[in-house]
Amino acid sequence: MDPFVVVGGDAAGLSAASKLKREAPDREVVVFEKGRWVSYAHCGTPYYVKGEVDSLTDLVSLSPDEVAERDIDLRREHEVVAVDPEDRVVVAEGPAGRVEQPYGDVLLGTGARARSDPIEGADLFGAFTLHGLPDATAIRAFVDDGFDPETAALGPMSPDEFRRHADADPPETAAVIGGGYVGVEMAEALAAHGIDVHVLQRGSHLLGGFGAAVGEAVADELAAQGVTVHTDTAVEAIEGEGRVERVAFEGGALDAGAAIVGVGIAPNTALAEDAGADLGPSGAVAVDRYGRTSVEGVYAAGDCAESRHVVSGEATWVPLGLTANRAGRAIGATLGGDPTPVGGVAGTAVVKAFDLGAGRTGFVSESAAREAGFDPVSETITAGSRSGYYPGAEETTVTLTADRGTGRVLGASVVGRDRAAKRIDTVATALGSDTTVAEMERLDLAYAPPFSPVWDPILVAAKVLRDRV
Amino acid sequence: MDPFVVVGGDAAGLSAASKLKREAPDREVVVFEKGRWVSYAHCGTPYYVKGEVDSLTDLVSLSPDEVAERDIDLRREHEVVAVDPEDRVVVAEGPAGRVEQPYGDVLLGTGARARSDPIEGADLFGAFTLHGLPDATAIRAFVDDGFDPETAALGPMSPDEFRRHADADPPETAAVIGGGYVGVEMAEALAAHGIDVHVLQRGSHLLGGFGAAVGEAVADELAAQGVTVHTDTAVEAIEGEGRVERVAFEGGALDAGAAIVGVGIAPNTALAEDAGADLGPSGAVAVDRYGRTSVEGVYAAGDCAESRHVVSGEATWVPLGLTANRAGRAIGATLGGDPTPVGGVAGTAVVKAFDLGAGRTGFVSESAAREAGFDPVSETITAGSRSGYYPGAEETTVTLTADRGTGRVLGASVVGRDRAAKRIDTVATALGSDTTVAEMERLDLAYAPPFSPVWDPILVAAKVLRDRV
Numbered sequence: 010m011d012p013f014v015v016v017g018g019d020a021a022g023l024s025a026a027s028k029l030k031r032e033a034p035d036r037e038v039v040v041f042e043k044g045r046w047v048s049y050a051h052c053g054t055p056y057y058v059k060g061e062v063d064s065l066t067d068l069v070s071l072s073p074d075e076v077a078e079r080d081i082d083l084r085r086e087h088e089v090v091a092v093d094p095e096d097r098v099v100v101a102e103g104p105a106g107r108v109e110q111p112y113g114d115v116l117l118g119t120g121a122r123a124r125s126d127p128i129e130g131a132d133l134f135g136a137f138t139l140h141g142l143p144d145a146t147a148i149r150a151f152v153d154d155g156f157d158p159e160t161a162a163l164g165p166m167s168p169d170e171f172r173r174h175a176d177a178d179p180p181e182t183a184a185v186i187g188g189g190y191v192g193v194e195m196a197e198a199l200a201a202h203g204i205d206v207h208v209l210q211r212g213s214h215l216l217g218g219f220g221a222a223v224g225e226a227v228a229d230e231l232a233a234q235g236v237t238v239h240t241d242t243a244v245e246a247i248e249g250e251g252r253v254e255r256v257a258f259e260g261g262a263l264d265a266g267a268a269i270v271g272v273g274i275a276p277n278t279a280l281a282e283d284a285g286a287d288l289g290p291s292g293a294v295a296v297d298r299y300g301r302t303s304v305e306g307v308y309a310a311g312d313c314a315e316s317r318h319v320v321s322g323e324a325t326w327v328p329l330g331l332t333a334n335r336a337g338r339a340i341g342a343t344l345g346g347d348p349t350p351v352g353g354v355a356g357t358a359v360v361k362a363f364d365l366g367a368g369r370t371g372f373v374s375e376s377a378a379r380e381a382g383f384d385p386v387s388e389t390i391t392a393g394s395r396s397g398y399y400p401g402a403e404e405t406t407v408t409l410t411a412d413r414g415t416g417r418v419l420g421a422s423v424v425g426r427d428r429a430a431k432r433i434d435t436v437a438t439a440l441g442s443d444t445t446v447a448e449m450e451r452l453d454l455a456y457a458p459p460f461s462p463v464w465d466p467i468l469v470a471a472k473v474l475r476d477r478v
Numbered sequence: 479m480d481p482f483v484v485v486g487g488d489a490a491g492l493s494a495a496s497k498l499k500r501e502a503p504d505r506e507v508v509v510f511e512k513g514r515w516v517s518y519a520h521c522g523t524p525y526y527v528k529g530e531v532d533s534l535t536d537l538v539s540l541s542p543d544e545v546a547e548r549d550i551d552l553r554r555e556h557e558v559v560a561v562d563p564e565d566r567v568v569v570a571e572g573p574a575g576r577v578e579q580p581y582g583d584v585l586l587g588t589g590a591r592a593r594s595d596p597i598e599g600a601d602l603f604g605a606f607t608l609h610g611l612p613d614a615t616a617i618r619a620f621v622d623d624g625f626d627p628e629t630a631a632l633g634p635m636s637p638d639e640f641r642r643h644a645d646a647d648p649p650e651t652a653a654v655i656g657g658g659y660v661g662v663e664m665a666e667a668l669a670a671h672g673i674d675v676h677v678l679q680r681g682s683h684l685l686g687g688f689g690a691a692v693g694e695a696v697a698d699e700l701a702a703q704g705v706t707v708h709t710d711t712a713v714e715a716i717e718g719e720g721r722v723e724r725v726a727f728e729g730g731a732l733d734a735g736a737a738i739v740g741v742g743i744a745p746n747t748a749l750a751e752d753a754g755a756d757l758g759p760s761g762a763v764a765v766d767r768y769g770r771t772s773v774e775g776v777y778a779a780g781d782c783a784e785s786r787h788v789v790s791g792e793a794t795w796v797p798l799g800l801t802a803n804r805a806g807r808a809i810g811a812t813l814g815g816d817p818t819p820v821g822g823v824a825g826t827a828v829v830k831a832f833d834l835g836a837g838r839t840g841f842v843s844e845s846a847a848r849e850a851g852f853d854p855v856s857e858t859i860t861a862g863s864r865s866g867y868y869p870g871a872e873e874t875t876v877t878l879t880a881d882r883g884t885g886r887v888l889g890a891s892v893v894g895r896d897r898a899a900k901r902i903d904t905v906a907t908a909l910g911s912d913t914t915v916a917e918m919e920r921l922d923l924a925y926a927p928p929f930s931p932v933w934d935p936i937l938v939a940a941k942v943l944r945d946r947v
Contacts, residue, residue, distance in 0.1 A: 052926060053868065056867075061869055062868065067867035319922065330932045331922065331923070334932050357923060358924065358925075366928070398522055399525060430926075433924050434921075435904065437921060441913070441921055442908075448910065451821030451910075453826045453839070454907070455826045455906065456521070456798070457829055457830060457899075458521050458525060460830070460835065460900050463799045463800050464800070
């Protein structure tokens with residue numbers, strides 16, 4: 010059988026490659042990666058910029074040598090330019106020119122890219138997106154005066170580019186454009202370097218998908234930590250002569266020596282489209298429950314592909330790390346002879362904002378739930394994180410949303426200072442099995458004074474919401 | 479209608495009373511409590527002994543005045559001596575003598591008592607159980623040299639008894655007999671007072687119900703904190719002239735100036751039995767899904783009553799705070815016209831042992847699962863609590879048990895230093911809906927570097943166990 014060929018050496022691609030080699034060691038596996046770095050943790054880059062993670066190599070979960078040890082034929086700096094499903098050939102361009110690689114099955118793990126297109130001036134020196142190690146290295150070199158230049162030798166970006174960023178004066182003020190989780194994480198990262206940080210958010214609250222209660226709590230925390238939050242602020246352009254000097258928005262402008270554009274990402278679908286694969290309603294690659302695209306022998310997984318939402322049952326696009334890892338692993342298992350669904354997603358996410366943690370899952374806002382065809386009702390409560398008399402108890406705010414007719418739990422968010430974020434897993438787990446609010450109220454969750462009040466905040470939310478469904 | 483009468487003014491009783499008054503304000507509610515204190519947090523007493531909780535009153539979630547504000551007729555220092563279901567009358571003895579109180583419905587919330595009977599000498603001065611505020615006050619007065627004597631005026635115990643304990647020399651060495659969670663919590667509490675603490679455990683590991691992996695991790699933590707753990711040590715007697723001087727076990731003895739007996743509790747069922755109510759297989763009061771005993775008009779809830787186990791579907795006895803609160807509240811709702819099941823239990827519990835947290839739910843050990851009629855298979859894994867590169871990541875150990883034939887998850891335990899304990903809620907939630915290991919592996923749990931690795935430790939356990947079911 011022709012090899013299993015993977016396009017993109019990151020979470021989805023290498024999970025699939027590794028799993029298949031484990032299940033079917035005789036099957037040849039080839040991975041093309043256009044960059045030099047494989048299998049690195051996107052989600053860790055803000056902490057690298059902050060300086061909490063020392064070295065780029067700490068972010069790599071699997072080195073090229075480790076990939077080779079798994080008997081995976083990894084070809085870095087090879088950009089795949091075409092997938093021909095008729096002849097079952099992948100065409101790549103590498104340092105030694107054009108390569109044609111026959112395949113039996115191919116996985117597109119082409120990922121996503123940061124969007125900067127809505128913002129004019131995003132190509133100025135001092136303006137960045139954050140999507141990948143070159144971006145992270147550039148930002149850290151730019152903002153961190155004591156930054157160790159040996160990172161240049163590791164080569165995620167060209168030595169000239171690196172030098173240019175390292176030599177520039179660090180900015181005194183930075184504008185973070187977009188208050189989603191990259192924006193919130195970058196605000197914390199930049200503030201750690203003593204920079205005066207401003208977050209400019211188009212919408213009325215930060216972290217749109219987490220609901221208003223979380224957005225407001227996070228804005229309060231950012232303000233308390235010295236970060237200025239501007240909501241309802243639509244940025245029009247980044248301006249400056251040769252480098253970023255100012256960010257202009259409707260009705261005003263902010264002087265800033267750096268701008269981080271975090272206004273969302275878009276799936277890399279060109280290769281899939283060229284191969285004839287259908288896109289789904291979200292614009293990402295449509296796949297079935299085993300990760301198969303509409304083209305025979307072509308799979309897609311990770312940030313370029315859709316998933317099935319466990320609450321709505323519909324296709325959705327939630328580009329997150331666990332989804333990519335799991336889908337890749339499932340595809341590897343399926344190809345190895347153990348048919349394994351890629352699994353649904355609930356859109357579960359957590360984010361740290363200084364001393365605050367926040368989580369979300371499913372449909373939090375009533376408007377999103379209504380769009381998905383439900384008749385939502387929602388309650389927001391605040392309860393203690395521990396027994397009130399136990400030291401360290403902090404307020405935990407939970408928003409719980411359910412369907413009025415059936416009582417089914419649709420989603421939730423949580424925010425607080427004391428281990429709040431991971432409490433969202435209770436709701437994420439419940440979403441997988443059509444749990445009702447009444448059933449949630451009766452969950453036997455863990456109680457002991459150092460960890461929870463008798464009624465966990467999630468249970469308190471269920472108690473209050475049950476009276477309304 | 480005759481009043482709703484509650485026997486026992488603690489979690490179950492006052493939850494029922496409060497809920498009924500909210501749902502049906504016109505219904506008269508009478509609560510008899512034999513002591514002076516109502517609605518206090520049993521689970522907080524170790525932290526009061528430790529000194530982390532300053533005042534006894536901090537442990538009270540509802541003061542007598544607050545109970546009165548809810549229009550509940552609370553009669554403290556009234557011990558109910560009989561329930562006559564024929565005439566629907568409760569007989570109590572109070573400061574002013576015998577009272578006969580007619581009832582429409584009665585709830586027995588008589589709780590449980592600490593067992594000390596297996597240990598000879600448990601009545602010596604310096605030997606204690608820990609079940610209620612008098613015990614907690616006595617121990618704290620005994621071990622804490624700087625203890626504020628105003629607590630005497632609060633009166634959980636007689637002034638003479640209080641004085642006797644406060645005046646005695648604090649012990650240099652204490653023996654904690656029993657390594658369940660009271661034992662583990664008391665070891666930490668006593669060590670905080672500079673006492674040389676020894677835990678004597680009959681079984682081969684601490685925290686029997688949490689499984690061997692947790693027991694061993696907790697024993698290591700206790701040892702690292704200076705507490706000596708003696709496993710496989712069956713205590714025979716507490717010995718001394720007038721006060722505790724020594725604890726004798728098979729093959730040896732330990733000099734100790736204090737002994738805490740934490741060898742389990744027993745349900746207070748005498749009143750229920752006298753009223754003709756059936757006991758269940760566990761020896762606690764048998765109830766149906768609405769908390770009704772076998773006698774019409776007589777309910778039971780809290781530590782004196784059984785519950786239905788969500789995994790086995792069988793009656794079980796799990797005397798814990800949330801169970802009591804929830805069952806009481808459900809009975810109040812049912813009597814108020816909204817029939818509400820008391821809910822099942824999964825036996826979920828968490829415990830703090832110095833810097834370690836541990837949790838358990840369902841059937842952890844294969845032998846317990848086998849007894850319940852399953853064909854169990856179990857795996858123990860260790861994974862990070864956060865992304866490996868993120869500061870503060872700690873090992874988290876998970877034991878996951880499933881039924882081989884059906885793949886159904888039966889239970890789990892977890893232990894670790896970094897927010898490990900509450901991760902058990904994921905499994906507790908899954909147990910409520912017959913989740914299989916394959917389904918658990920596909921749960922969309924929250925991931926971000928500060929809170930979890932991509933694969934949460936619970937998911938890692940499911941991945942590994944799935945290969946074996």
